[in-house]
Amino acid sequence: MSRKKKITFVYFFILLIVFLIIIFYQAGWVNTLKFLFPEKEQLIYPRASISTLVWEHLKLVAFSSVLSTLTGVLIAILVTRKFGKSFLPLADNLSAIGQTFPPVAVLALSVPLLGFGFEPTVFALFIYGILPILRNTINGFQSIAKDIHDAAEGVGMTPLQKLFKVELPLAFPYIMAGIRISVIINIGTATVGATIGAGGLGAPITAGLISNNFAYLLQGALPAALMAFLFDAFFNLLED
């Protein structure tokens, strides 16, 4: 194992331990919050434990990210084939415009369509999460040199063999980078889902903002932030 890899591994491991402590060490939360906010009476978010909230949050992110990945990669494959070529500029532009679109707006727009709760949030996260994956995968395919295409066709690969044996493996690092961005954005954005009743770590944040209770806010924000760091470190590990 190289030195760099060791460091990423240790970093990931430390984050994981800190994350687990934060999720499960209820007494720690009570004592720390008491020390920080001695004048407050309500310190611990009452509706659900942090571990439940984290679990809900993870479900939101997992469902939406898996859907985004499948859809993003699939669209990227289609628009880089011969028959889908004419849609490439459209997909390119959409993914560029999509990045400038605030996620809250996607959430707000999905409510009239799907109502409140888990599904519309997953849907909004899924739509928003497609974009970085789509963009990166297209970039990945386009980064493959013409001579590699020539060689693949020249040895007699069918289009499908070329896709699976050459193009996807070569675009893989790009795809992973896209998934990484998508997941990390989704972890943050999923907190907004609480406003339409999706639960997750957004719930204590929203409650804290409404009742001006900073202790609640910390219980949502801290695990969410750590979760983002943790996934980032996880993808770092996968990279080498």
Next chain:
Amino acid sequence: MIEFKNVSKRYDNTPAVNDCSFSIPSHKFCVLIGPSGCGKTTMLRTVNRLVIPNEGAVLIDDTNVADIPVTKLRKKIGYVIQTIGLFPHMTVEKNISVVPKLLKWEKNRISKRVDEMLDLVGLEPKQYKKKRTSELSGGEAQRIGVARALASDPPILLMDEPFGAVDPINREILQQSFLKIQRELKKTILFVTHDMDEALKMADIIAIMKNGELIQFNSPLEILSKPENEFVKSFFGTDRIMKRLSMLKAKDYLQEEPENSPKDQPKITITKDFSLKDALSILFEKNVDSAQFITEKETGFLSMPVIREASGDGYVE
């Protein structure tokens, strides 16, 4: 046999290849040469259908390539390109076994074949098999490219400036070792280059192209002695005649001692590879018109007129 029949190809109405016809006999090494943009690469790519001609046809052993399923066709044709096009995500071993795998060979057979191929191109299998392509030098990568093209033992080999990106010293080595491989395997080869020395060294037949048209199609010696026109002449340079002489062996031209020849002619011992060009420079060096040359087996005389006649220029037999 590869046969081009009135092949034409246009890109947006600009002709790249215009009505070219010639055929390459089986087991022959044909070099397609010409200035850049003359259509030689386009021509080569019509064989494995990476380019579809607008008119005309390409036939392999009397079958039109358009009638052979494209992936089947390409598996029977080795293809080597200048940029090599090794797959960067695969090891050397994986790269060489691409085509055998597509042909669904057994694992053992593939692995044995990879070793054979690496031996053939002069790279130690144990040392190179597991290497990543990024760890290879230009010359090594090109050898792997050749190994990959030959792995499934295709009867035909297309090579598009395969040694163009390699430095002169390594190019020389690659050319020599490839010629050795060809003497062993006897493939039908179509080889594109713009390097005239390379063409002369490698080819059984040379096809010269210019502006999409075939100018001359003949053996190197014939082209050197009877260039079709000014373009061919200039393409082979002012030392064209010297080049021809350097390809002819002195031992094949030794004559009986001429009558009334001067008594004190120099005697020169030569090897069997001694060329007429070498002989000529000896005559110049000794400042004589003829000399006696002695090889291991025979002895004979060479004179200026004999060499001039062998040079072929201006002489009609």
